[in-house]
Amino acid sequence: MNETYRPVHAAAGEEQISVSLKEVSFGYDPEHPILQDITLAVPQGQWVSIVGPNGCGKSTLVKLLNALLPKSGGEIVICGHKLEEETISDIRQCIGMVFQNPDNQFIGATVEEDILFGLEGLCLPYAEMESRLHVYAAKLGIDHLMSKHPGELSGGQKQRVAIASILAMEPGIVIFDEASSMLDEGSRNELLGILQEMRTEGKYTILMITHDADEILAADRVVALAGGQIIADVTPEELFRDEVLLAECHLQMPYPWRLARELHRRGIDAGVAADEKELIDRIWPFNYNK
Amino acid sequence: MAIQLQQVSYIYADRSLWKQTALHDIDLAVPQGSMVGIAGATGSGKSTLLQLFNGILKPTGGSVRVLDVTIKAGEKSPKLLPLRRRVGLVFQFPEQQMFEETVEKDLCFGPLNFGLSLEEAKERAHRALLDMGLDPALLARNPFKLSGGQMRKAAIASVLAMDPDILVLDEPTATLDPLSRAELITLLERLCREQGRTVIIVTHRMDELLPYADSWVVLEKGRKAFQGSAQELARDPFILEQCGLTVPQSLRYWRAVADRFGLDNEAPCLTAESLAERIASLCAQPEEDGRGERDGYE
Numbered sequence: 001m002n003e004t005y006r007p008v009h010a011a012a013g014e015e016q017i018s019v020s021l022k023e024v025s026f027g028y029d030p031e032h033p034i035l036q037d038i039t040l041a042v043p044q045g046q047w048v049s050i051v052g053p054n055g056c057g058k059s060t061l062v063k064l065l066n067a068l069l070p071k072s073g074g075e076i077v078i079c080g081h082k083l084e085e086e087t088i089s090d091i092r093q094c095i096g097m098v099f100q101n102p103d104n105q106f107i108g109a110t111v112e113e114d115i116l117f118g119l120e121g122l123c124l125p126y127a128e129m130e131s132r133l134h135v136y137a138a139k140l141g142i143d144h145l146m147s148k149h150p151g152e153l154s155g156g157q158k159q160r161v162a163i164a165s166i167l168a169m170e171p172g173i174v175i176f177d178e179a180s181s182m183l184d185e186g187s188r189n190e191l192l193g194i195l196q197e198m199r200t201e202g203k204y205t206i207l208m209i210t211h212d213a214d215e216i217l218a219a220d221r222v223v224a225l226a227g228g229q230i231i232a233d234v235t236p237e238e239l240f241r242d243e244v245l246l247a248e249c250h251l252q253m254p255y256p257w258r259l260a261r262e263l264h265r266r267g268i269d270a271g272v273a274a275d276e277k278e279l280i281d282r283i284w285p286f287n288y289n290k
Numbered sequence: 291m292a293i294q295l296q297q298v299s300y301i302y303a304d305r306s307l308w309k310q311t312a313l314h315d316i317d318l319a320v321p322q323g324s325m326v327g328i329a330g331a332t333g334s335g336k337s338t339l340l341q342l343f344n345g346i347l348k349p350t351g352g353s354v355r356v357l358d359v360t361i362k363a364g365e366k367s368p369k370l371l372p373l374r375r376r377v378g379l380v381f382q383f384p385e386q387q388m389f390e391e392t393v394e395k396d397l398c399f400g401p402l403n404f405g406l407s408l409e410e411a412k413e414r415a416h417r418a419l420l421d422m423g424l425d426p427a428l429l430a431r432n433p434f435k436l437s438g439g440q441m442r443k444a445a446i447a448s449v450l451a452m453d454p455d456i457l458v459l460d461e462p463t464a465t466l467d468p469l470s471r472a473e474l475i476t477l478l479e480r481l482c483r484e485q486g487r488t489v490i491i492v493t494h495r496m497d498e499l500l501p502y503a504d505s506w507v508v509l510e511k512g513r514k515a516f517q518g519s520a521q522e523l524a525r526d527p528f529i530l531e532q533c534g535l536t537v538p539q540s541l542r543y544w545r546a547v548a549d550r551f552g553l554d555n556e557a558p559c560l561t562a563e564s565l566a567e568r569i570a571s572l573c574a575q576p577e578e579d580g581r582g583e584r585d586g587y588e
Contacts, residue, residue: 268573
């Protein structure tokens with residue numbers, strides 16, 4: 001995981017910054033700010049996990065980026081556009097969002113219509129729509145579902161359709177807001193695979209709100225929120241090594257990490273095993289050399 | 291038995307062109323006071339099954355016996371109101387059903403509807419809130435001003451306030467953060483162990499319920515693919531894959547350790563703590579007879 005982590009360079013000016021926030025705050029009433037003093041820069045192509053307890057302001061934060069919620073103060077710059085009344089529509093074209101429950105974002109009566117809906121909104125020529133439809137449906141492996149009603153699909157398939165609809169609009173930034181929390185483990189792994197492919201392509205800056213240990217571990221960087229502020233900006237490994245920070249974020253270590261910690265407490269330093277076979281290989285000498 | 295299903299099937303829109311069979315020939319027995327997990331891929335019939343437990347749906351084939359009430363397909367069903375009080379059903383995102391201006395009023399709504407006096411209802415509300423590990427000071431609060439985890443617990447408390455013998459929950463921990471999820475499962479386990487309620491939980495997060503559930507039911511395409519104890523499931527967890535589910539990590543690690551050290555006859559260790567403890571004890575003592583001869587290596 002370490003080799004894929006791309007830290008923010010000191011000379012960040014040279015690198016393209018996709019998302020930049022300076023002292024951003026938000027609150028419905030000034031007495032009780034929900035977010036305060038958020039400063040953050042995310043370079044193009046980075047995959048950032050946003051973590052923190054329920055109600056800490058994660059979803060609020062990402063909704064400020066494309067002005068689904070109006071910021072109360074500070075400055076937001078998205079792909080070079082400073083967020084203002086006049087730039088909102090440009091900025092919205094740069095950002096795609098995938099939510100928790102794909103049912104809430106279906107509009108079309110078929111999968112095909114649903115993907116085309118966003119493209120129509122962009123006023124693309126017919127041939128371009130046709131070609132994007134096929135490219136992105138093939139990419140997410142849903143070409144055989146094009147004439148289905150979204151209600152006929154499984155949870156994992158629905159989430160794929162939602163992602164295809166968003167990616168077809170070719171946004172530079174894709175935000176996943178707990179997009180896997182309603183999925184079973186198999187579909188969660190599928191989603192993780194899609195994200196890894198997106199990272200490999202390098203075209204997307206990914207912001208992912210999540211509580212899932214495996215998803216956090218797959219990211220380049222973790223931004224932790226608590227009480228409306230950024231409390232840590234670290235690598236996934238640093239997060240999972242810091243038990244105090246984990247508790248503050250209401251998170252748990254991945255199972256193999258927990259097992260390694262518990263074994264360590266009992267005097268067995270087997271390290272973190274990649275899977276159960278490796279665990280057996282690692283603990284066997286402890287048993288054998290008694 | 292708290293719940294017994296005999297050859298139950300359920301068909302949506304029966305007698306129409308669009309009929310769709312959701313459950314086939316299900317035989318099921320849930321002992322009183324046990325904690326049961328129900329797993330299955332999307333569309334396997336979990337939610338349909340739950341709705342049979344308190345008569346929201348009536349079987350189109352077979353018979354459903356819940357406590358002392360029997361609902362048979364094709365027969366006029368007995369009075370279901372008392373059953374609905376005794377079987378509390380908590381749907382997905384129960385907090386979306388809260389509507390009153392204070393938590394107390396919301397919690398009293400059920401008991402009042404079942405004919406209790408205001409005083410008794412308030413007493414029930416107070417107790418239910420405590421059972422869900424919430425501070426009674428929240429009673430006066432607006433339910434919509436609580437945090438996500440508190441709201442979920444308060445919503446479950448509003449079902450608990452009816453004092454059900456059986457509590458059935460559909461994905462109670464979905465979308466909560468991991469800490470709140472673990473807390474909620476512990477609270478539900480207490481309701482089962484300390485108060486003797488039967489607790490049935492549908493979940494796609496088997497890993498978090500595995501250490502607590504007495505038994506599991508796994509559905510596949512409307513059929514029962516497995517029913518048995520956690521220990522039986524731990525012996526052959528790969529049945530889950532045949533049902534379109536992923537084997538949780540805790541089970542996979544236990545399986546690997548149990549295979550290597552021949553531990554199949556003991557209760558499975560399904561938490562990181564218990565598995566580490568078991569491994570440590572294996573490393574501390576010489577291996578038992580037969581399997582690994584010492585070959586004079588010490």
